[in-house]
Amino acid sequence: MTSSNVDFFLLAGAALFCLGFYALAAHAHLLRKILALNVSGSGVFLILIATAHGPEGAAPDPVPHALVLTGIVVAVSATALALVLSGRVHEATGKAELPAGPSDS
Amino acid sequence: MLPLVCALGAFMVPRAGRWLTLVAAAGLSLITWDMARVALSHGAQRYPLAGWGAPLGIELYADGAAVLMLALTVTVMGSVSLYAGEYFSSKHRHQNGSAHEGRAVFFWPLWLFLWCGLNALFLSADIFNLYVTLELVGLAAVTLAALEGGPGALLAATRYLLVSLLASFCFLLGVAVLYAGAATLDIELLRQSMTPGPLAWAGVSFMVTGLLIKTAVFPVHFWLPPAHAQASTPVSAVLSALVVKASFYLLFRLWFDLFSAVAKPPSAEFLASLGAAAVIWGSIQALRQERLKLLVAYSTVAQVGYLLLAIPLVHATNDSSGWAGCFYWALSHGCAKAAMFLAAGNLLWAAGHDRIAELGGAAKQLGLSMFAFLLAAVSLAGLPPSGGFIAKWLLLSASLASGQWEKAVVLVLGGLLTAAYSVRVLRQAFVPATASEQPPRPVPRLLEWIAVSLSLLALLLGFYANPIVRLLQVGAPRAGQAFTGGL
Numbered sequence: 001m002t003s004s005n006v007d008f009f010l011l012a013g014a015a016l017f018c019l020g021f022y023a024l025a026a027h028a029h030l031l032r033k034i035l036a037l038n039v040s041g042s043g044v045f046l047i048l049i050a051t052a053h054g055p056e057g058a059a060p061d062p063v064p065h066a067l068v069l070t071g072i073v074v075a076v077s078a079t080a081l082a083l084v085l086s087g088r089v090h091e092a093t094g095k096a097e098l099p100a101g102p103s104d105s
Numbered sequence: 106m107l108p109l110v111c112a113l114g115a116f117m118v119p120r121a122g123r124w125l126t127l128v129a130a131a132g133l134s135l136i137t138w139d140m141a142r143v144a145l146s147h148g149a150q151r152y153p154l155a156g157w158g159a160p161l162g163i164e165l166y167a168d169g170a171a172v173l174m175l176a177l178t179v180t181v182m183g184s185v186s187l188y189a190g191e192y193f194s195s196k197h198r199h200q201n202g203s204a205h206e207g208r209a210v211f212f213w214p215l216w217l218f219l220w221c222g223l224n225a226l227f228l229s230a231d232i233f234n235l236y237v238t239l240e241l242v243g244l245a246a247v248t249l250a251a252l253e254g255g256p257g258a259l260l261a262a263t264r265y266l267l268v269s270l271l272a273s274f275c276f277l278l279g280v281a282v283l284y285a286g287a288a289t290l291d292i293e294l295l296r297q298s299m300t301p302g303p304l305a306w307a308g309v310s311f312m313v314t315g316l317l318i319k320t321a322v323f324p325v326h327f328w329l330p331p332a333h334a335q336a337s338t339p340v341s342a343v344l345s346a347l348v349v350k351a352s353f354y355l356l357f358r359l360w361f362d363l364f365s366a367v368a369k370p371p372s373a374e375f376l377a378s379l380g381a382a383a384v385i386w387g388s389i390q391a392l393r394q395e396r397l398k399l400l401v402a403y404s405t406v407a408q409v410g411y412l413l414l415a416i417p418l419v420h421a422t423n424d425s426s427g428w429a430g431c432f433y434w435a436l437s438h439g440c441a442k443a444a445m446f447l448a449a450g451n452l453l454w455a456a457g458h459d460r461i462a463e464l465g466g467a468a469k470q471l472g473l474s475m476f477a478f479l480l481a482a483v484s485l486a487g488l489p490p491s492g493g494f495i496a497k498w499l500l501l502s503a504s505l506a507s508g509q510w511e512k513a514v515v516l517v518l519g520g521l522l523t524a525a526y527s528v529r530v531l532r533q534a535f536v537p538a539t540a541s542e543q544p545p546r547p548v549p550r551l552l553e554w555i556a557v558s559l560s561l562l563a564l565l566l567g568f569y570a571n572p573i574v575r576l577l578q579v580g581a582p583r584a585g586q587a588f589t590g591g592l
Contacts, residue, residue, distance in 0.1 A: 021271070034267075044278045047282075048284075063284070067281075067284075070237060077244065078273075082267070088251070
């Protein structure tokens, strides 16, 4: 990997993170929110992977790879839980959306 | 480890969940007691797991604050476990509906997973492990909050989950940035190799943002009140008393162990002003609530504010009174808030609703629960002789000694507001019951006594301050030590 490549990955990761953040705030539908979070997460993982890059010609640092693997496992289980919850919300309220304001009922 | 084993056991043998939890509680109290003894006599301890030390292996780190948070966890989780055992017991099934029994099956394993996550979090010594434990605690907490099952609880839990995931990703992003700068994850090694600069700044601000969201600090507190108020009683108690503290503990620990090398005083002041806003806003919201559990939840938002308020105080004082006061507040708030939620849950159990305006007659019928509520309120408002008083005293003297009188004003004002919304509830409870109401449901004695004993504990913390403060000073940062790099 050349260093301009690394910059590209870092920028792409940051862009994905921001994109996911925006989508999380902008969309009402729960499925879209969950997807948005996953996009954000991928951005973070991309940045982590890009940090593995060492000096020219050296082997990449293995630690960030291990971190990303752990992160993916966590993200997958969290997504599963989020999907189950949104399914339950759909059953209970008839639509898979969060109300605009905090509901106190 | 013990709660993890018991959690797996409880998952496989649902009927034994209650007893396995009690076994875990007993074992953990012994372990915590031993760790406190070791920390007092030998100072802060590092335990390399499986014989592999840093930088490659995973290490656990236990100083006074960590041990005390473990002790708080074992106390609150232990007593609330007893409460939950009775609460979910099949004896009351015909009153709670059949769905209740099904929930209890999932309750115990999740409960133990949460416990295990909390313990690991308090002891972790590297920032990636902190991320994993934070996630573990978050997922277990969300699932427990959703277990109540009603539409309100599900919506609140979903919101909690989304917010909590976003916060975790923020934290992880910060970890990635710091790792890119220093190529290590261990807190101690990171501190040595961190240099002030845009990279460290970015990493630190991502991590702090993530933790602030998780701690529900004003203005990102919006997810907390519905999630805490809608959960079932034992879950609300633990969410408010412990889970919020966990992310705060991380913030505090990382701030002084790590971030103080790069953060400048204005950023500490910024956090403190967020805390002050939280104290005022949370208390005013609590005053305005119509439902008892929401009132208690907003009071948590307010009381988390005190903890942030303490950050510049720790920097400014030469003795560790700011540090000790902050953790003392965390301890007494943990006990008192758990007691308050349990008392509120008892009222809910008896009346079937928690509308404050219709609490009439509660003092007569649920005298013990109201007594617990009163004692908890005394500690939360910081009146002597409670644990809350000692904490406020330490914080007040720290703020006056360092000339930050505006923080003292917020501390006192917050106490007055706490007293105001507590009195509002208590006054309603002493109004005679209206005749038209349906007969209240009897509350098991055990549920009432647990609330009372937790609130008594919060009060007793006021009498045994000395050994606890001594334990807190093991590994507490000194003012000279913090801020050497940033200034």
